Amino acid sequence: MTPNTARRKETSRRAILTAAFDLLLEVGYAKLTIEGIAARAGVGKQTIYRWWASKGTILLDAFLLLSEGAGEEPALPDTGDLEADLTLVLRATVAELNDPRYEPPMRALAVEITQDPELARAYAERLDGPLKRAKRRRLSSAQSAGQIAADVDLDVAMDMIWGPLLNRWLQRSGPLTEDYADRVVATALRGLRPR
Amino acid sequence: MTPNTARRKETSRRAILTAAFDLLLEVGYAKLTIEGIAARAGVGKQTIYRWWASKGTILLDAFLLLSEGAGEEPALPDTGDLEADLTLVLRATVAELNDPRYEPPMRALAVEITQDPELARAYAERLDGPLKRAKRRRLSSAQSAGQIAADVDLDVAMDMIWGPLLNRWLQRSGPLTEDYADRVVATALRGLRPR
Amino acid sequence: MTPNTARRKETSRRAILTAAFDLLLEVGYAKLTIEGIAARAGVGKQTIYRWWASKGTILLDAFLLLSEGAGEEPALPDTGDLEADLTLVLRATVAELNDPRYEPPMRALAVEITQDPELARAYAERLDGPLKRAKRRRLSSAQSAGQIAADVDLDVAMDMIWGPLLNRWLQRSGPLTEDYADRVVATALRGLRPR
Amino acid sequence: MTPNTARRKETSRRAILTAAFDLLLEVGYAKLTIEGIAARAGVGKQTIYRWWASKGTILLDAFLLLSEGAGEEPALPDTGDLEADLTLVLRATVAELNDPRYEPPMRALAVEITQDPELARAYAERLDGPLKRAKRRRLSSAQSAGQIAADVDLDVAMDMIWGPLLNRWLQRSGPLTEDYADRVVATALRGLRPR
DNA sequence: AGTTAAGCGAGACGGTACGTCCGGTCTTGAA
DNA sequence: TTCAAGACCGGACGTACCGTCTCGCTTAACT
Known part of the structure; x- marks a missing residue:
C-alpha cells in the first residue's frame, strides 16, 4: 500500500x-x-x-524545497537592542508578506492550514518550527539581558508581536505597512498601561 | 442587469x-x-x-441572518476594571471559537476572506465593524479612565489583544484555552519590559 | 433519476x-x-x-439515425424466382460487409452485442427486426408458391441462408465473396442429400 | 528483439x-x-x-493449454448414420456453448477475433483447424458413402451446419437449444426445396 | 380584471477537474 | 538474462459541480 x-x-x-x-x-x-x-x-x-495526500502537502513541500540545502537553523539578529532588532525583523516580514512572489503561496498554504489540522501539524513542525525557535531564542536572550521582565511568558510575547501582523495580513483587516510594524513593536514592548 | x-x-x-x-x-x-x-x-x-456573487457572500449573509433583529450595536462589559472585563470577553471568545456549532462557519468565512479582498471589505463593514467599534469604545473608556496610557495607539492595542487569539485559532499554532486568553490579557496590559 | x-x-x-x-x-x-x-x-x-448506457447503445442509435426517416418497412425483391432473388440479396450483403464505410461500425456493434445481452435484445428489436421480417416474408411467399417445402421451418431456413455469411464475416473464417454467396444459396436450397 | x-x-x-x-x-x-x-x-x-502480443493471444494460448497433451487429432463419431452423428455432435456443441465454464472464454476469444485479423489467422490455424479437418473428414466419409451428393461443396456444407449455431450464439439472436440443433441438421441435410 | 413581465423551481447543457484504473515502458535487485 | 516488483508517463474512465441556459408556472404591478 x-x-x-x-x-x-x-x-x-x-x-x-x-x-x-x-x-x-x-x-x-x-x-x-x-x-x-x-x-x-x-x-x-x-x-x-x-x-x-493533498494540495496543501504539495505546497508545504514546495516551500521546504526552497529552503532545502540551507541546512542551518535560522537566527534573528541580536545587536543587543531588542526594539531595533524586532523592528528590523518585522519590517522584513511586512516586505515579504507584500511581495507578490511570496504572498500567493503563503496565503494558499495558510488557507489549507486553516482547513486541515494534520497539515497544520506538519507545517508547525517542519516550516514554522525552526523560525519559532529562532524567535524564542532572541526573546530569551533579551530576557537574560534584562530587557524583558523575567516573569513574562515568552510564548505569549511571541504571539503578541507577530500575531497582529499575521492577522492583519490574513484577514486583510487593514494595510500592512512598515509603520504598522513599528507601532506593534513599540506597543508590545512598553505595554498598554501607563507607567 | x-x-x-x-x-x-x-x-x-x-x-x-x-x-x-x-x-x-x-x-x-x-x-x-x-x-x-x-x-x-x-x-x-x-x-x-x-x-x-460567491459562496463567501452567502456565508457572510448567513452569519448576518443570525444576528438579524438583534438590531442594537453590541457593547463590551464595562465594570471599570479593564483587565477583568477583557478577561471575561476573551474567555467568551475562546468558548465561541471552540464551539463545534460556530467554528466551521467561522473558519469557512475566514478562508474565503483570506482569498477574496472584496469579501474582506464587506465582512469588515457589516460583521466585524460593529464589534470592532465596541472594542474600541471599551478601550477608549479605559483610556479616559487612565487605565491605558494616553498615547497608546488603540488600533494596535486591539490587534495586540485579539490578534494572538485569532491567529492561534486560524493557524492552529497551539491550544486555544481560557488560560491562554488570561495570559494574553495580562501580558498585553502590562507590556513586556520590566518596570 | x-x-x-x-x-x-x-x-x-x-x-x-x-x-x-x-x-x-x-x-x-x-x-x-x-x-x-x-x-x-x-x-x-x-x-x-x-x-x-454504453458505447454499444450509442452505436445502435447511430445506425438507427441512418435509417431514420426511411420510415417504411424494408422488403426483399420478389420476382417469383427465389434463387435469383436470394442470390441478388446475398451479393448485396457481401458488398455491404466488405464496404469500408460500413464494416467498422457493423463490426463494432457485433462485438458489443456479443458481450451485452441487453443490447442484443435492443438490436434484435429495433434494427434487425424489420430486416428479419422482410426475409421471412420473402421465404413465406416462396413457400406459398411451392418453391419451399411446406414443412420447412422458415426460421431455421433463414439462419441457414444468412448464418454462414455472417459467420464467415464475423469470425474471418474465410474470404467473403460473391461466389461464396452464390454457393450458399444454391446449397441451402437444394439440400445436401442426393436426390 | x-x-x-x-x-x-x-x-x-x-x-x-x-x-x-x-x-x-x-x-x-x-x-x-x-x-x-x-x-x-x-x-x-x-x-x-x-x-x-495482446489479450487475445493469451486467451488463445489459454485454450490451447486445455487441450495440451491431448495430442491426437480430434475426430467426429462415424457410425455410418450421418444425421444421427451430426445431431449428436451439434447437441454437444450446444451444451458446450451454454456451459458457464466455457462460454465466457469462448465469447471473449470470439470478440478478439472479430477485431483482430492476425489473431483470427492464429485461431484458424491452431485451434479451429484440427476441428475443421475432423468435420470435413466426417462429411467426406458421408459423401463417399453416398449420403451426401457428390457435387456438394463440403466447405459450404460445413458452414451451413455449424454456422447457424455459432451465429445464434454469438449474436444472441435466439435461444440455443438441442431442439434447434436437431432442426438445423434435418433442414441442412434435406434442403429447402420440395422433392 | 387582464395583461405582462419578473422571479422562481427544475434541471439539461457545455465544460473542467476530480481521483481511479490500466496500458505499456522502464528500472532495480534477487536468483 | 530472466524474473517479480512496482514506479513511471500517459490517457480514458465515470462522477461531481460549475455557471449558463431554457422551460413552464406563479405572482406581483401596471395597465
Whole structure:
C-alpha cells in the first residue's frame, strides 16, 4: 500500500514542486489544479497522488524545497537592542508578506492550514518550527539581558508581536505597512498601561 | 442587469442561508456546494446565482441572518476594571471559537476572506465593524479612565489583544484555552519590559 | 433519476451520434472513446452519460439515425424466382460487409452485442427486426408458391441462408465473396442429400 | 528483439494462462486486465508483455493449454448414420456453448477475433483447424458413402451446419437449444426445396 | 380584471477537474 | 538474462459541480 520510497524518482519530485509553485504565481490558487501541475511537470497524475495526500502537502513541500540545502537553523539578529532588532525583523516580514512572489503561496498554504489540522501539524513542525525557535531564542536572550521582565511568558510575547501582523495580513483587516510594524513593536514592548 | 429586489422572495432567501449553514455543519466546508445548498433549500440554482456573487457572500449573509433583529450595536462589559472585563470577553471568545456549532462557519468565512479582498471589505463593514467599534469604545473608556496610557495607539492595542487569539485559532499554532486568553490579557496590559 | 426526455436537446443528440460514427471510421473502434465523441460533438461528457448506457447503445442509435426517416418497412425483391432473388440479396450483403464505410461500425456493434445481452435484445428489436421480417416474408411467399417445402421451418431456413455469411464475416473464417454467396444459396436450397 | 525462448520459465507461462482463464470466469471479460492477470499469477507485468502480443493471444494460448497433451487429432463419431452423428455432435456443441465454464472464454476469444485479423489467422490455424479437418473428414466419409451428393461443396456444407449455431450464439439472436440443433441438421441435410 | 413581465423551481447543457484504473515502458535487485 | 516488483508517463474512465441556459408556472404591478 505505502509506496516504496527507495524507488522514488527525484527529478519528478522536484518538477512537481516547482511546477506547483510556478503555476500558483501564474494562475492563482483558485485555479491551481492537480492536473495542471502534472501537465506542467510532465508527470502522470498518479505520481502526484502516490506521494502527496493533498494540495496543501504539495505546497508545504514546495516551500521546504526552497529552503532545502540551507541546512542551518535560522537566527534573528541580536545587536543587543531588542526594539531595533524586532523592528528590523518585522519590517522584513511586512516586505515579504507584500511581495507578490511570496504572498500567493503563503496565503494558499495558510488557507489549507486553516482547513486541515494534520497539515497544520506538519507545517508547525517542519516550516514554522525552526523560525519559532529562532524567535524564542532572541526573546530569551533579551530576557537574560534584562530587557524583558523575567516573569513574562515568552510564548505569549511571541504571539503578541507577530500575531497582529499575521492577522492583519490574513484577514486583510487593514494595510500592512512598515509603520504598522513599528507601532506593534513599540506597543508590545512598553505595554498598554501607563507607567 | 441587477435583479429587482422588490420582487425577491424572502422565504427562498432564508431557506438558502439556513441550508448553507446547516450543510456546512453536516458535510463540512470542503463539500459545501451551490448545488447542495439549492437542493437542500428547495430552490433553483439560478436563484442563488441571481442574488449572491460567491459562496463567501452567502456565508457572510448567513452569519448576518443570525444576528438579524438583534438590531442594537453590541457593547463590551464595562465594570471599570479593564483587565477583568477583557478577561471575561476573551474567555467568551475562546468558548465561541471552540464551539463545534460556530467554528466551521467561522473558519469557512475566514478562508474565503483570506482569498477574496472584496469579501474582506464587506465582512469588515457589516460583521466585524460593529464589534470592532465596541472594542474600541471599551478601550477608549479605559483610556479616559487612565487605565491605558494616553498615547497608546488603540488600533494596535486591539490587534495586540485579539490578534494572538485569532491567529492561534486560524493557524492552529497551539491550544486555544481560557488560560491562554488570561495570559494574553495580562501580558498585553502590562507590556513586556520590566518596570 | 430518469432524465426528462422533453427537455432533451435534439441537436446534441444528432451531433453525438454523427461524431461517434465519424470517429469510428477515422480512428477505429479500439480508440473510440466517450471523451473523443464528446469533444468531436462539442458536447459535455455528462450529456452522453445522461442518455446512453454504453458505447454499444450509442452505436445502435447511430445506425438507427441512418435509417431514420426511411420510415417504411424494408422488403426483399420478389420476382417469383427465389434463387435469383436470394442470390441478388446475398451479393448485396457481401458488398455491404466488405464496404469500408460500413464494416467498422457493423463490426463494432457485433462485438458489443456479443458481450451485452441487453443490447442484443435492443438490436434484435429495433434494427434487425424489420430486416428479419422482410426475409421471412420473402421465404413465406416462396413457400406459398411451392418453391419451399411446406414443412420447412422458415426460421431455421433463414439462419441457414444468412448464418454462414455472417459467420464467415464475423469470425474471418474465410474470404467473403460473391461466389461464396452464390454457393450458399444454391446449397441451402437444394439440400445436401442426393436426390 | 525476440526473447530467448530457451530461458523461458514454464511455470510462469502456465500460471499466467491459468490466471487469465480463472479471472475471466470470476470477473468477466470486460474487467479482465493484464495487471490483474499478472497479480493473480504472481508474475511481473513485463513477463506477460514479453511473451504475448495482446489479450487475445493469451486467451488463445489459454485454450490451447486445455487441450495440451491431448495430442491426437480430434475426430467426429462415424457410425455410418450421418444425421444421427451430426445431431449428436451439434447437441454437444450446444451444451458446450451454454456451459458457464466455457462460454465466457469462448465469447471473449470470439470478440478478439472479430477485431483482430492476425489473431483470427492464429485461431484458424491452431485451434479451429484440427476441428475443421475432423468435420470435413466426417462429411467426406458421408459423401463417399453416398449420403451426401457428390457435387456438394463440403466447405459450404460445413458452414451451413455449424454456422447457424455459432451465429445464434454469438449474436444472441435466439435461444440455443438441442431442439434447434436437431432442426438445423434435418433442414441442412434435406434442403429447402420440395422433392 | 387582464395583461405582462419578473422571479422562481427544475434541471439539461457545455465544460473542467476530480481521483481511479490500466496500458505499456522502464528500472532495480534477487536468483 | 530472466524474473517479480512496482514506479513511471500517459490517457480514458465515470462522477461531481460549475455557471449558463431554457422551460413552464406563479405572482406581483401596471395597465
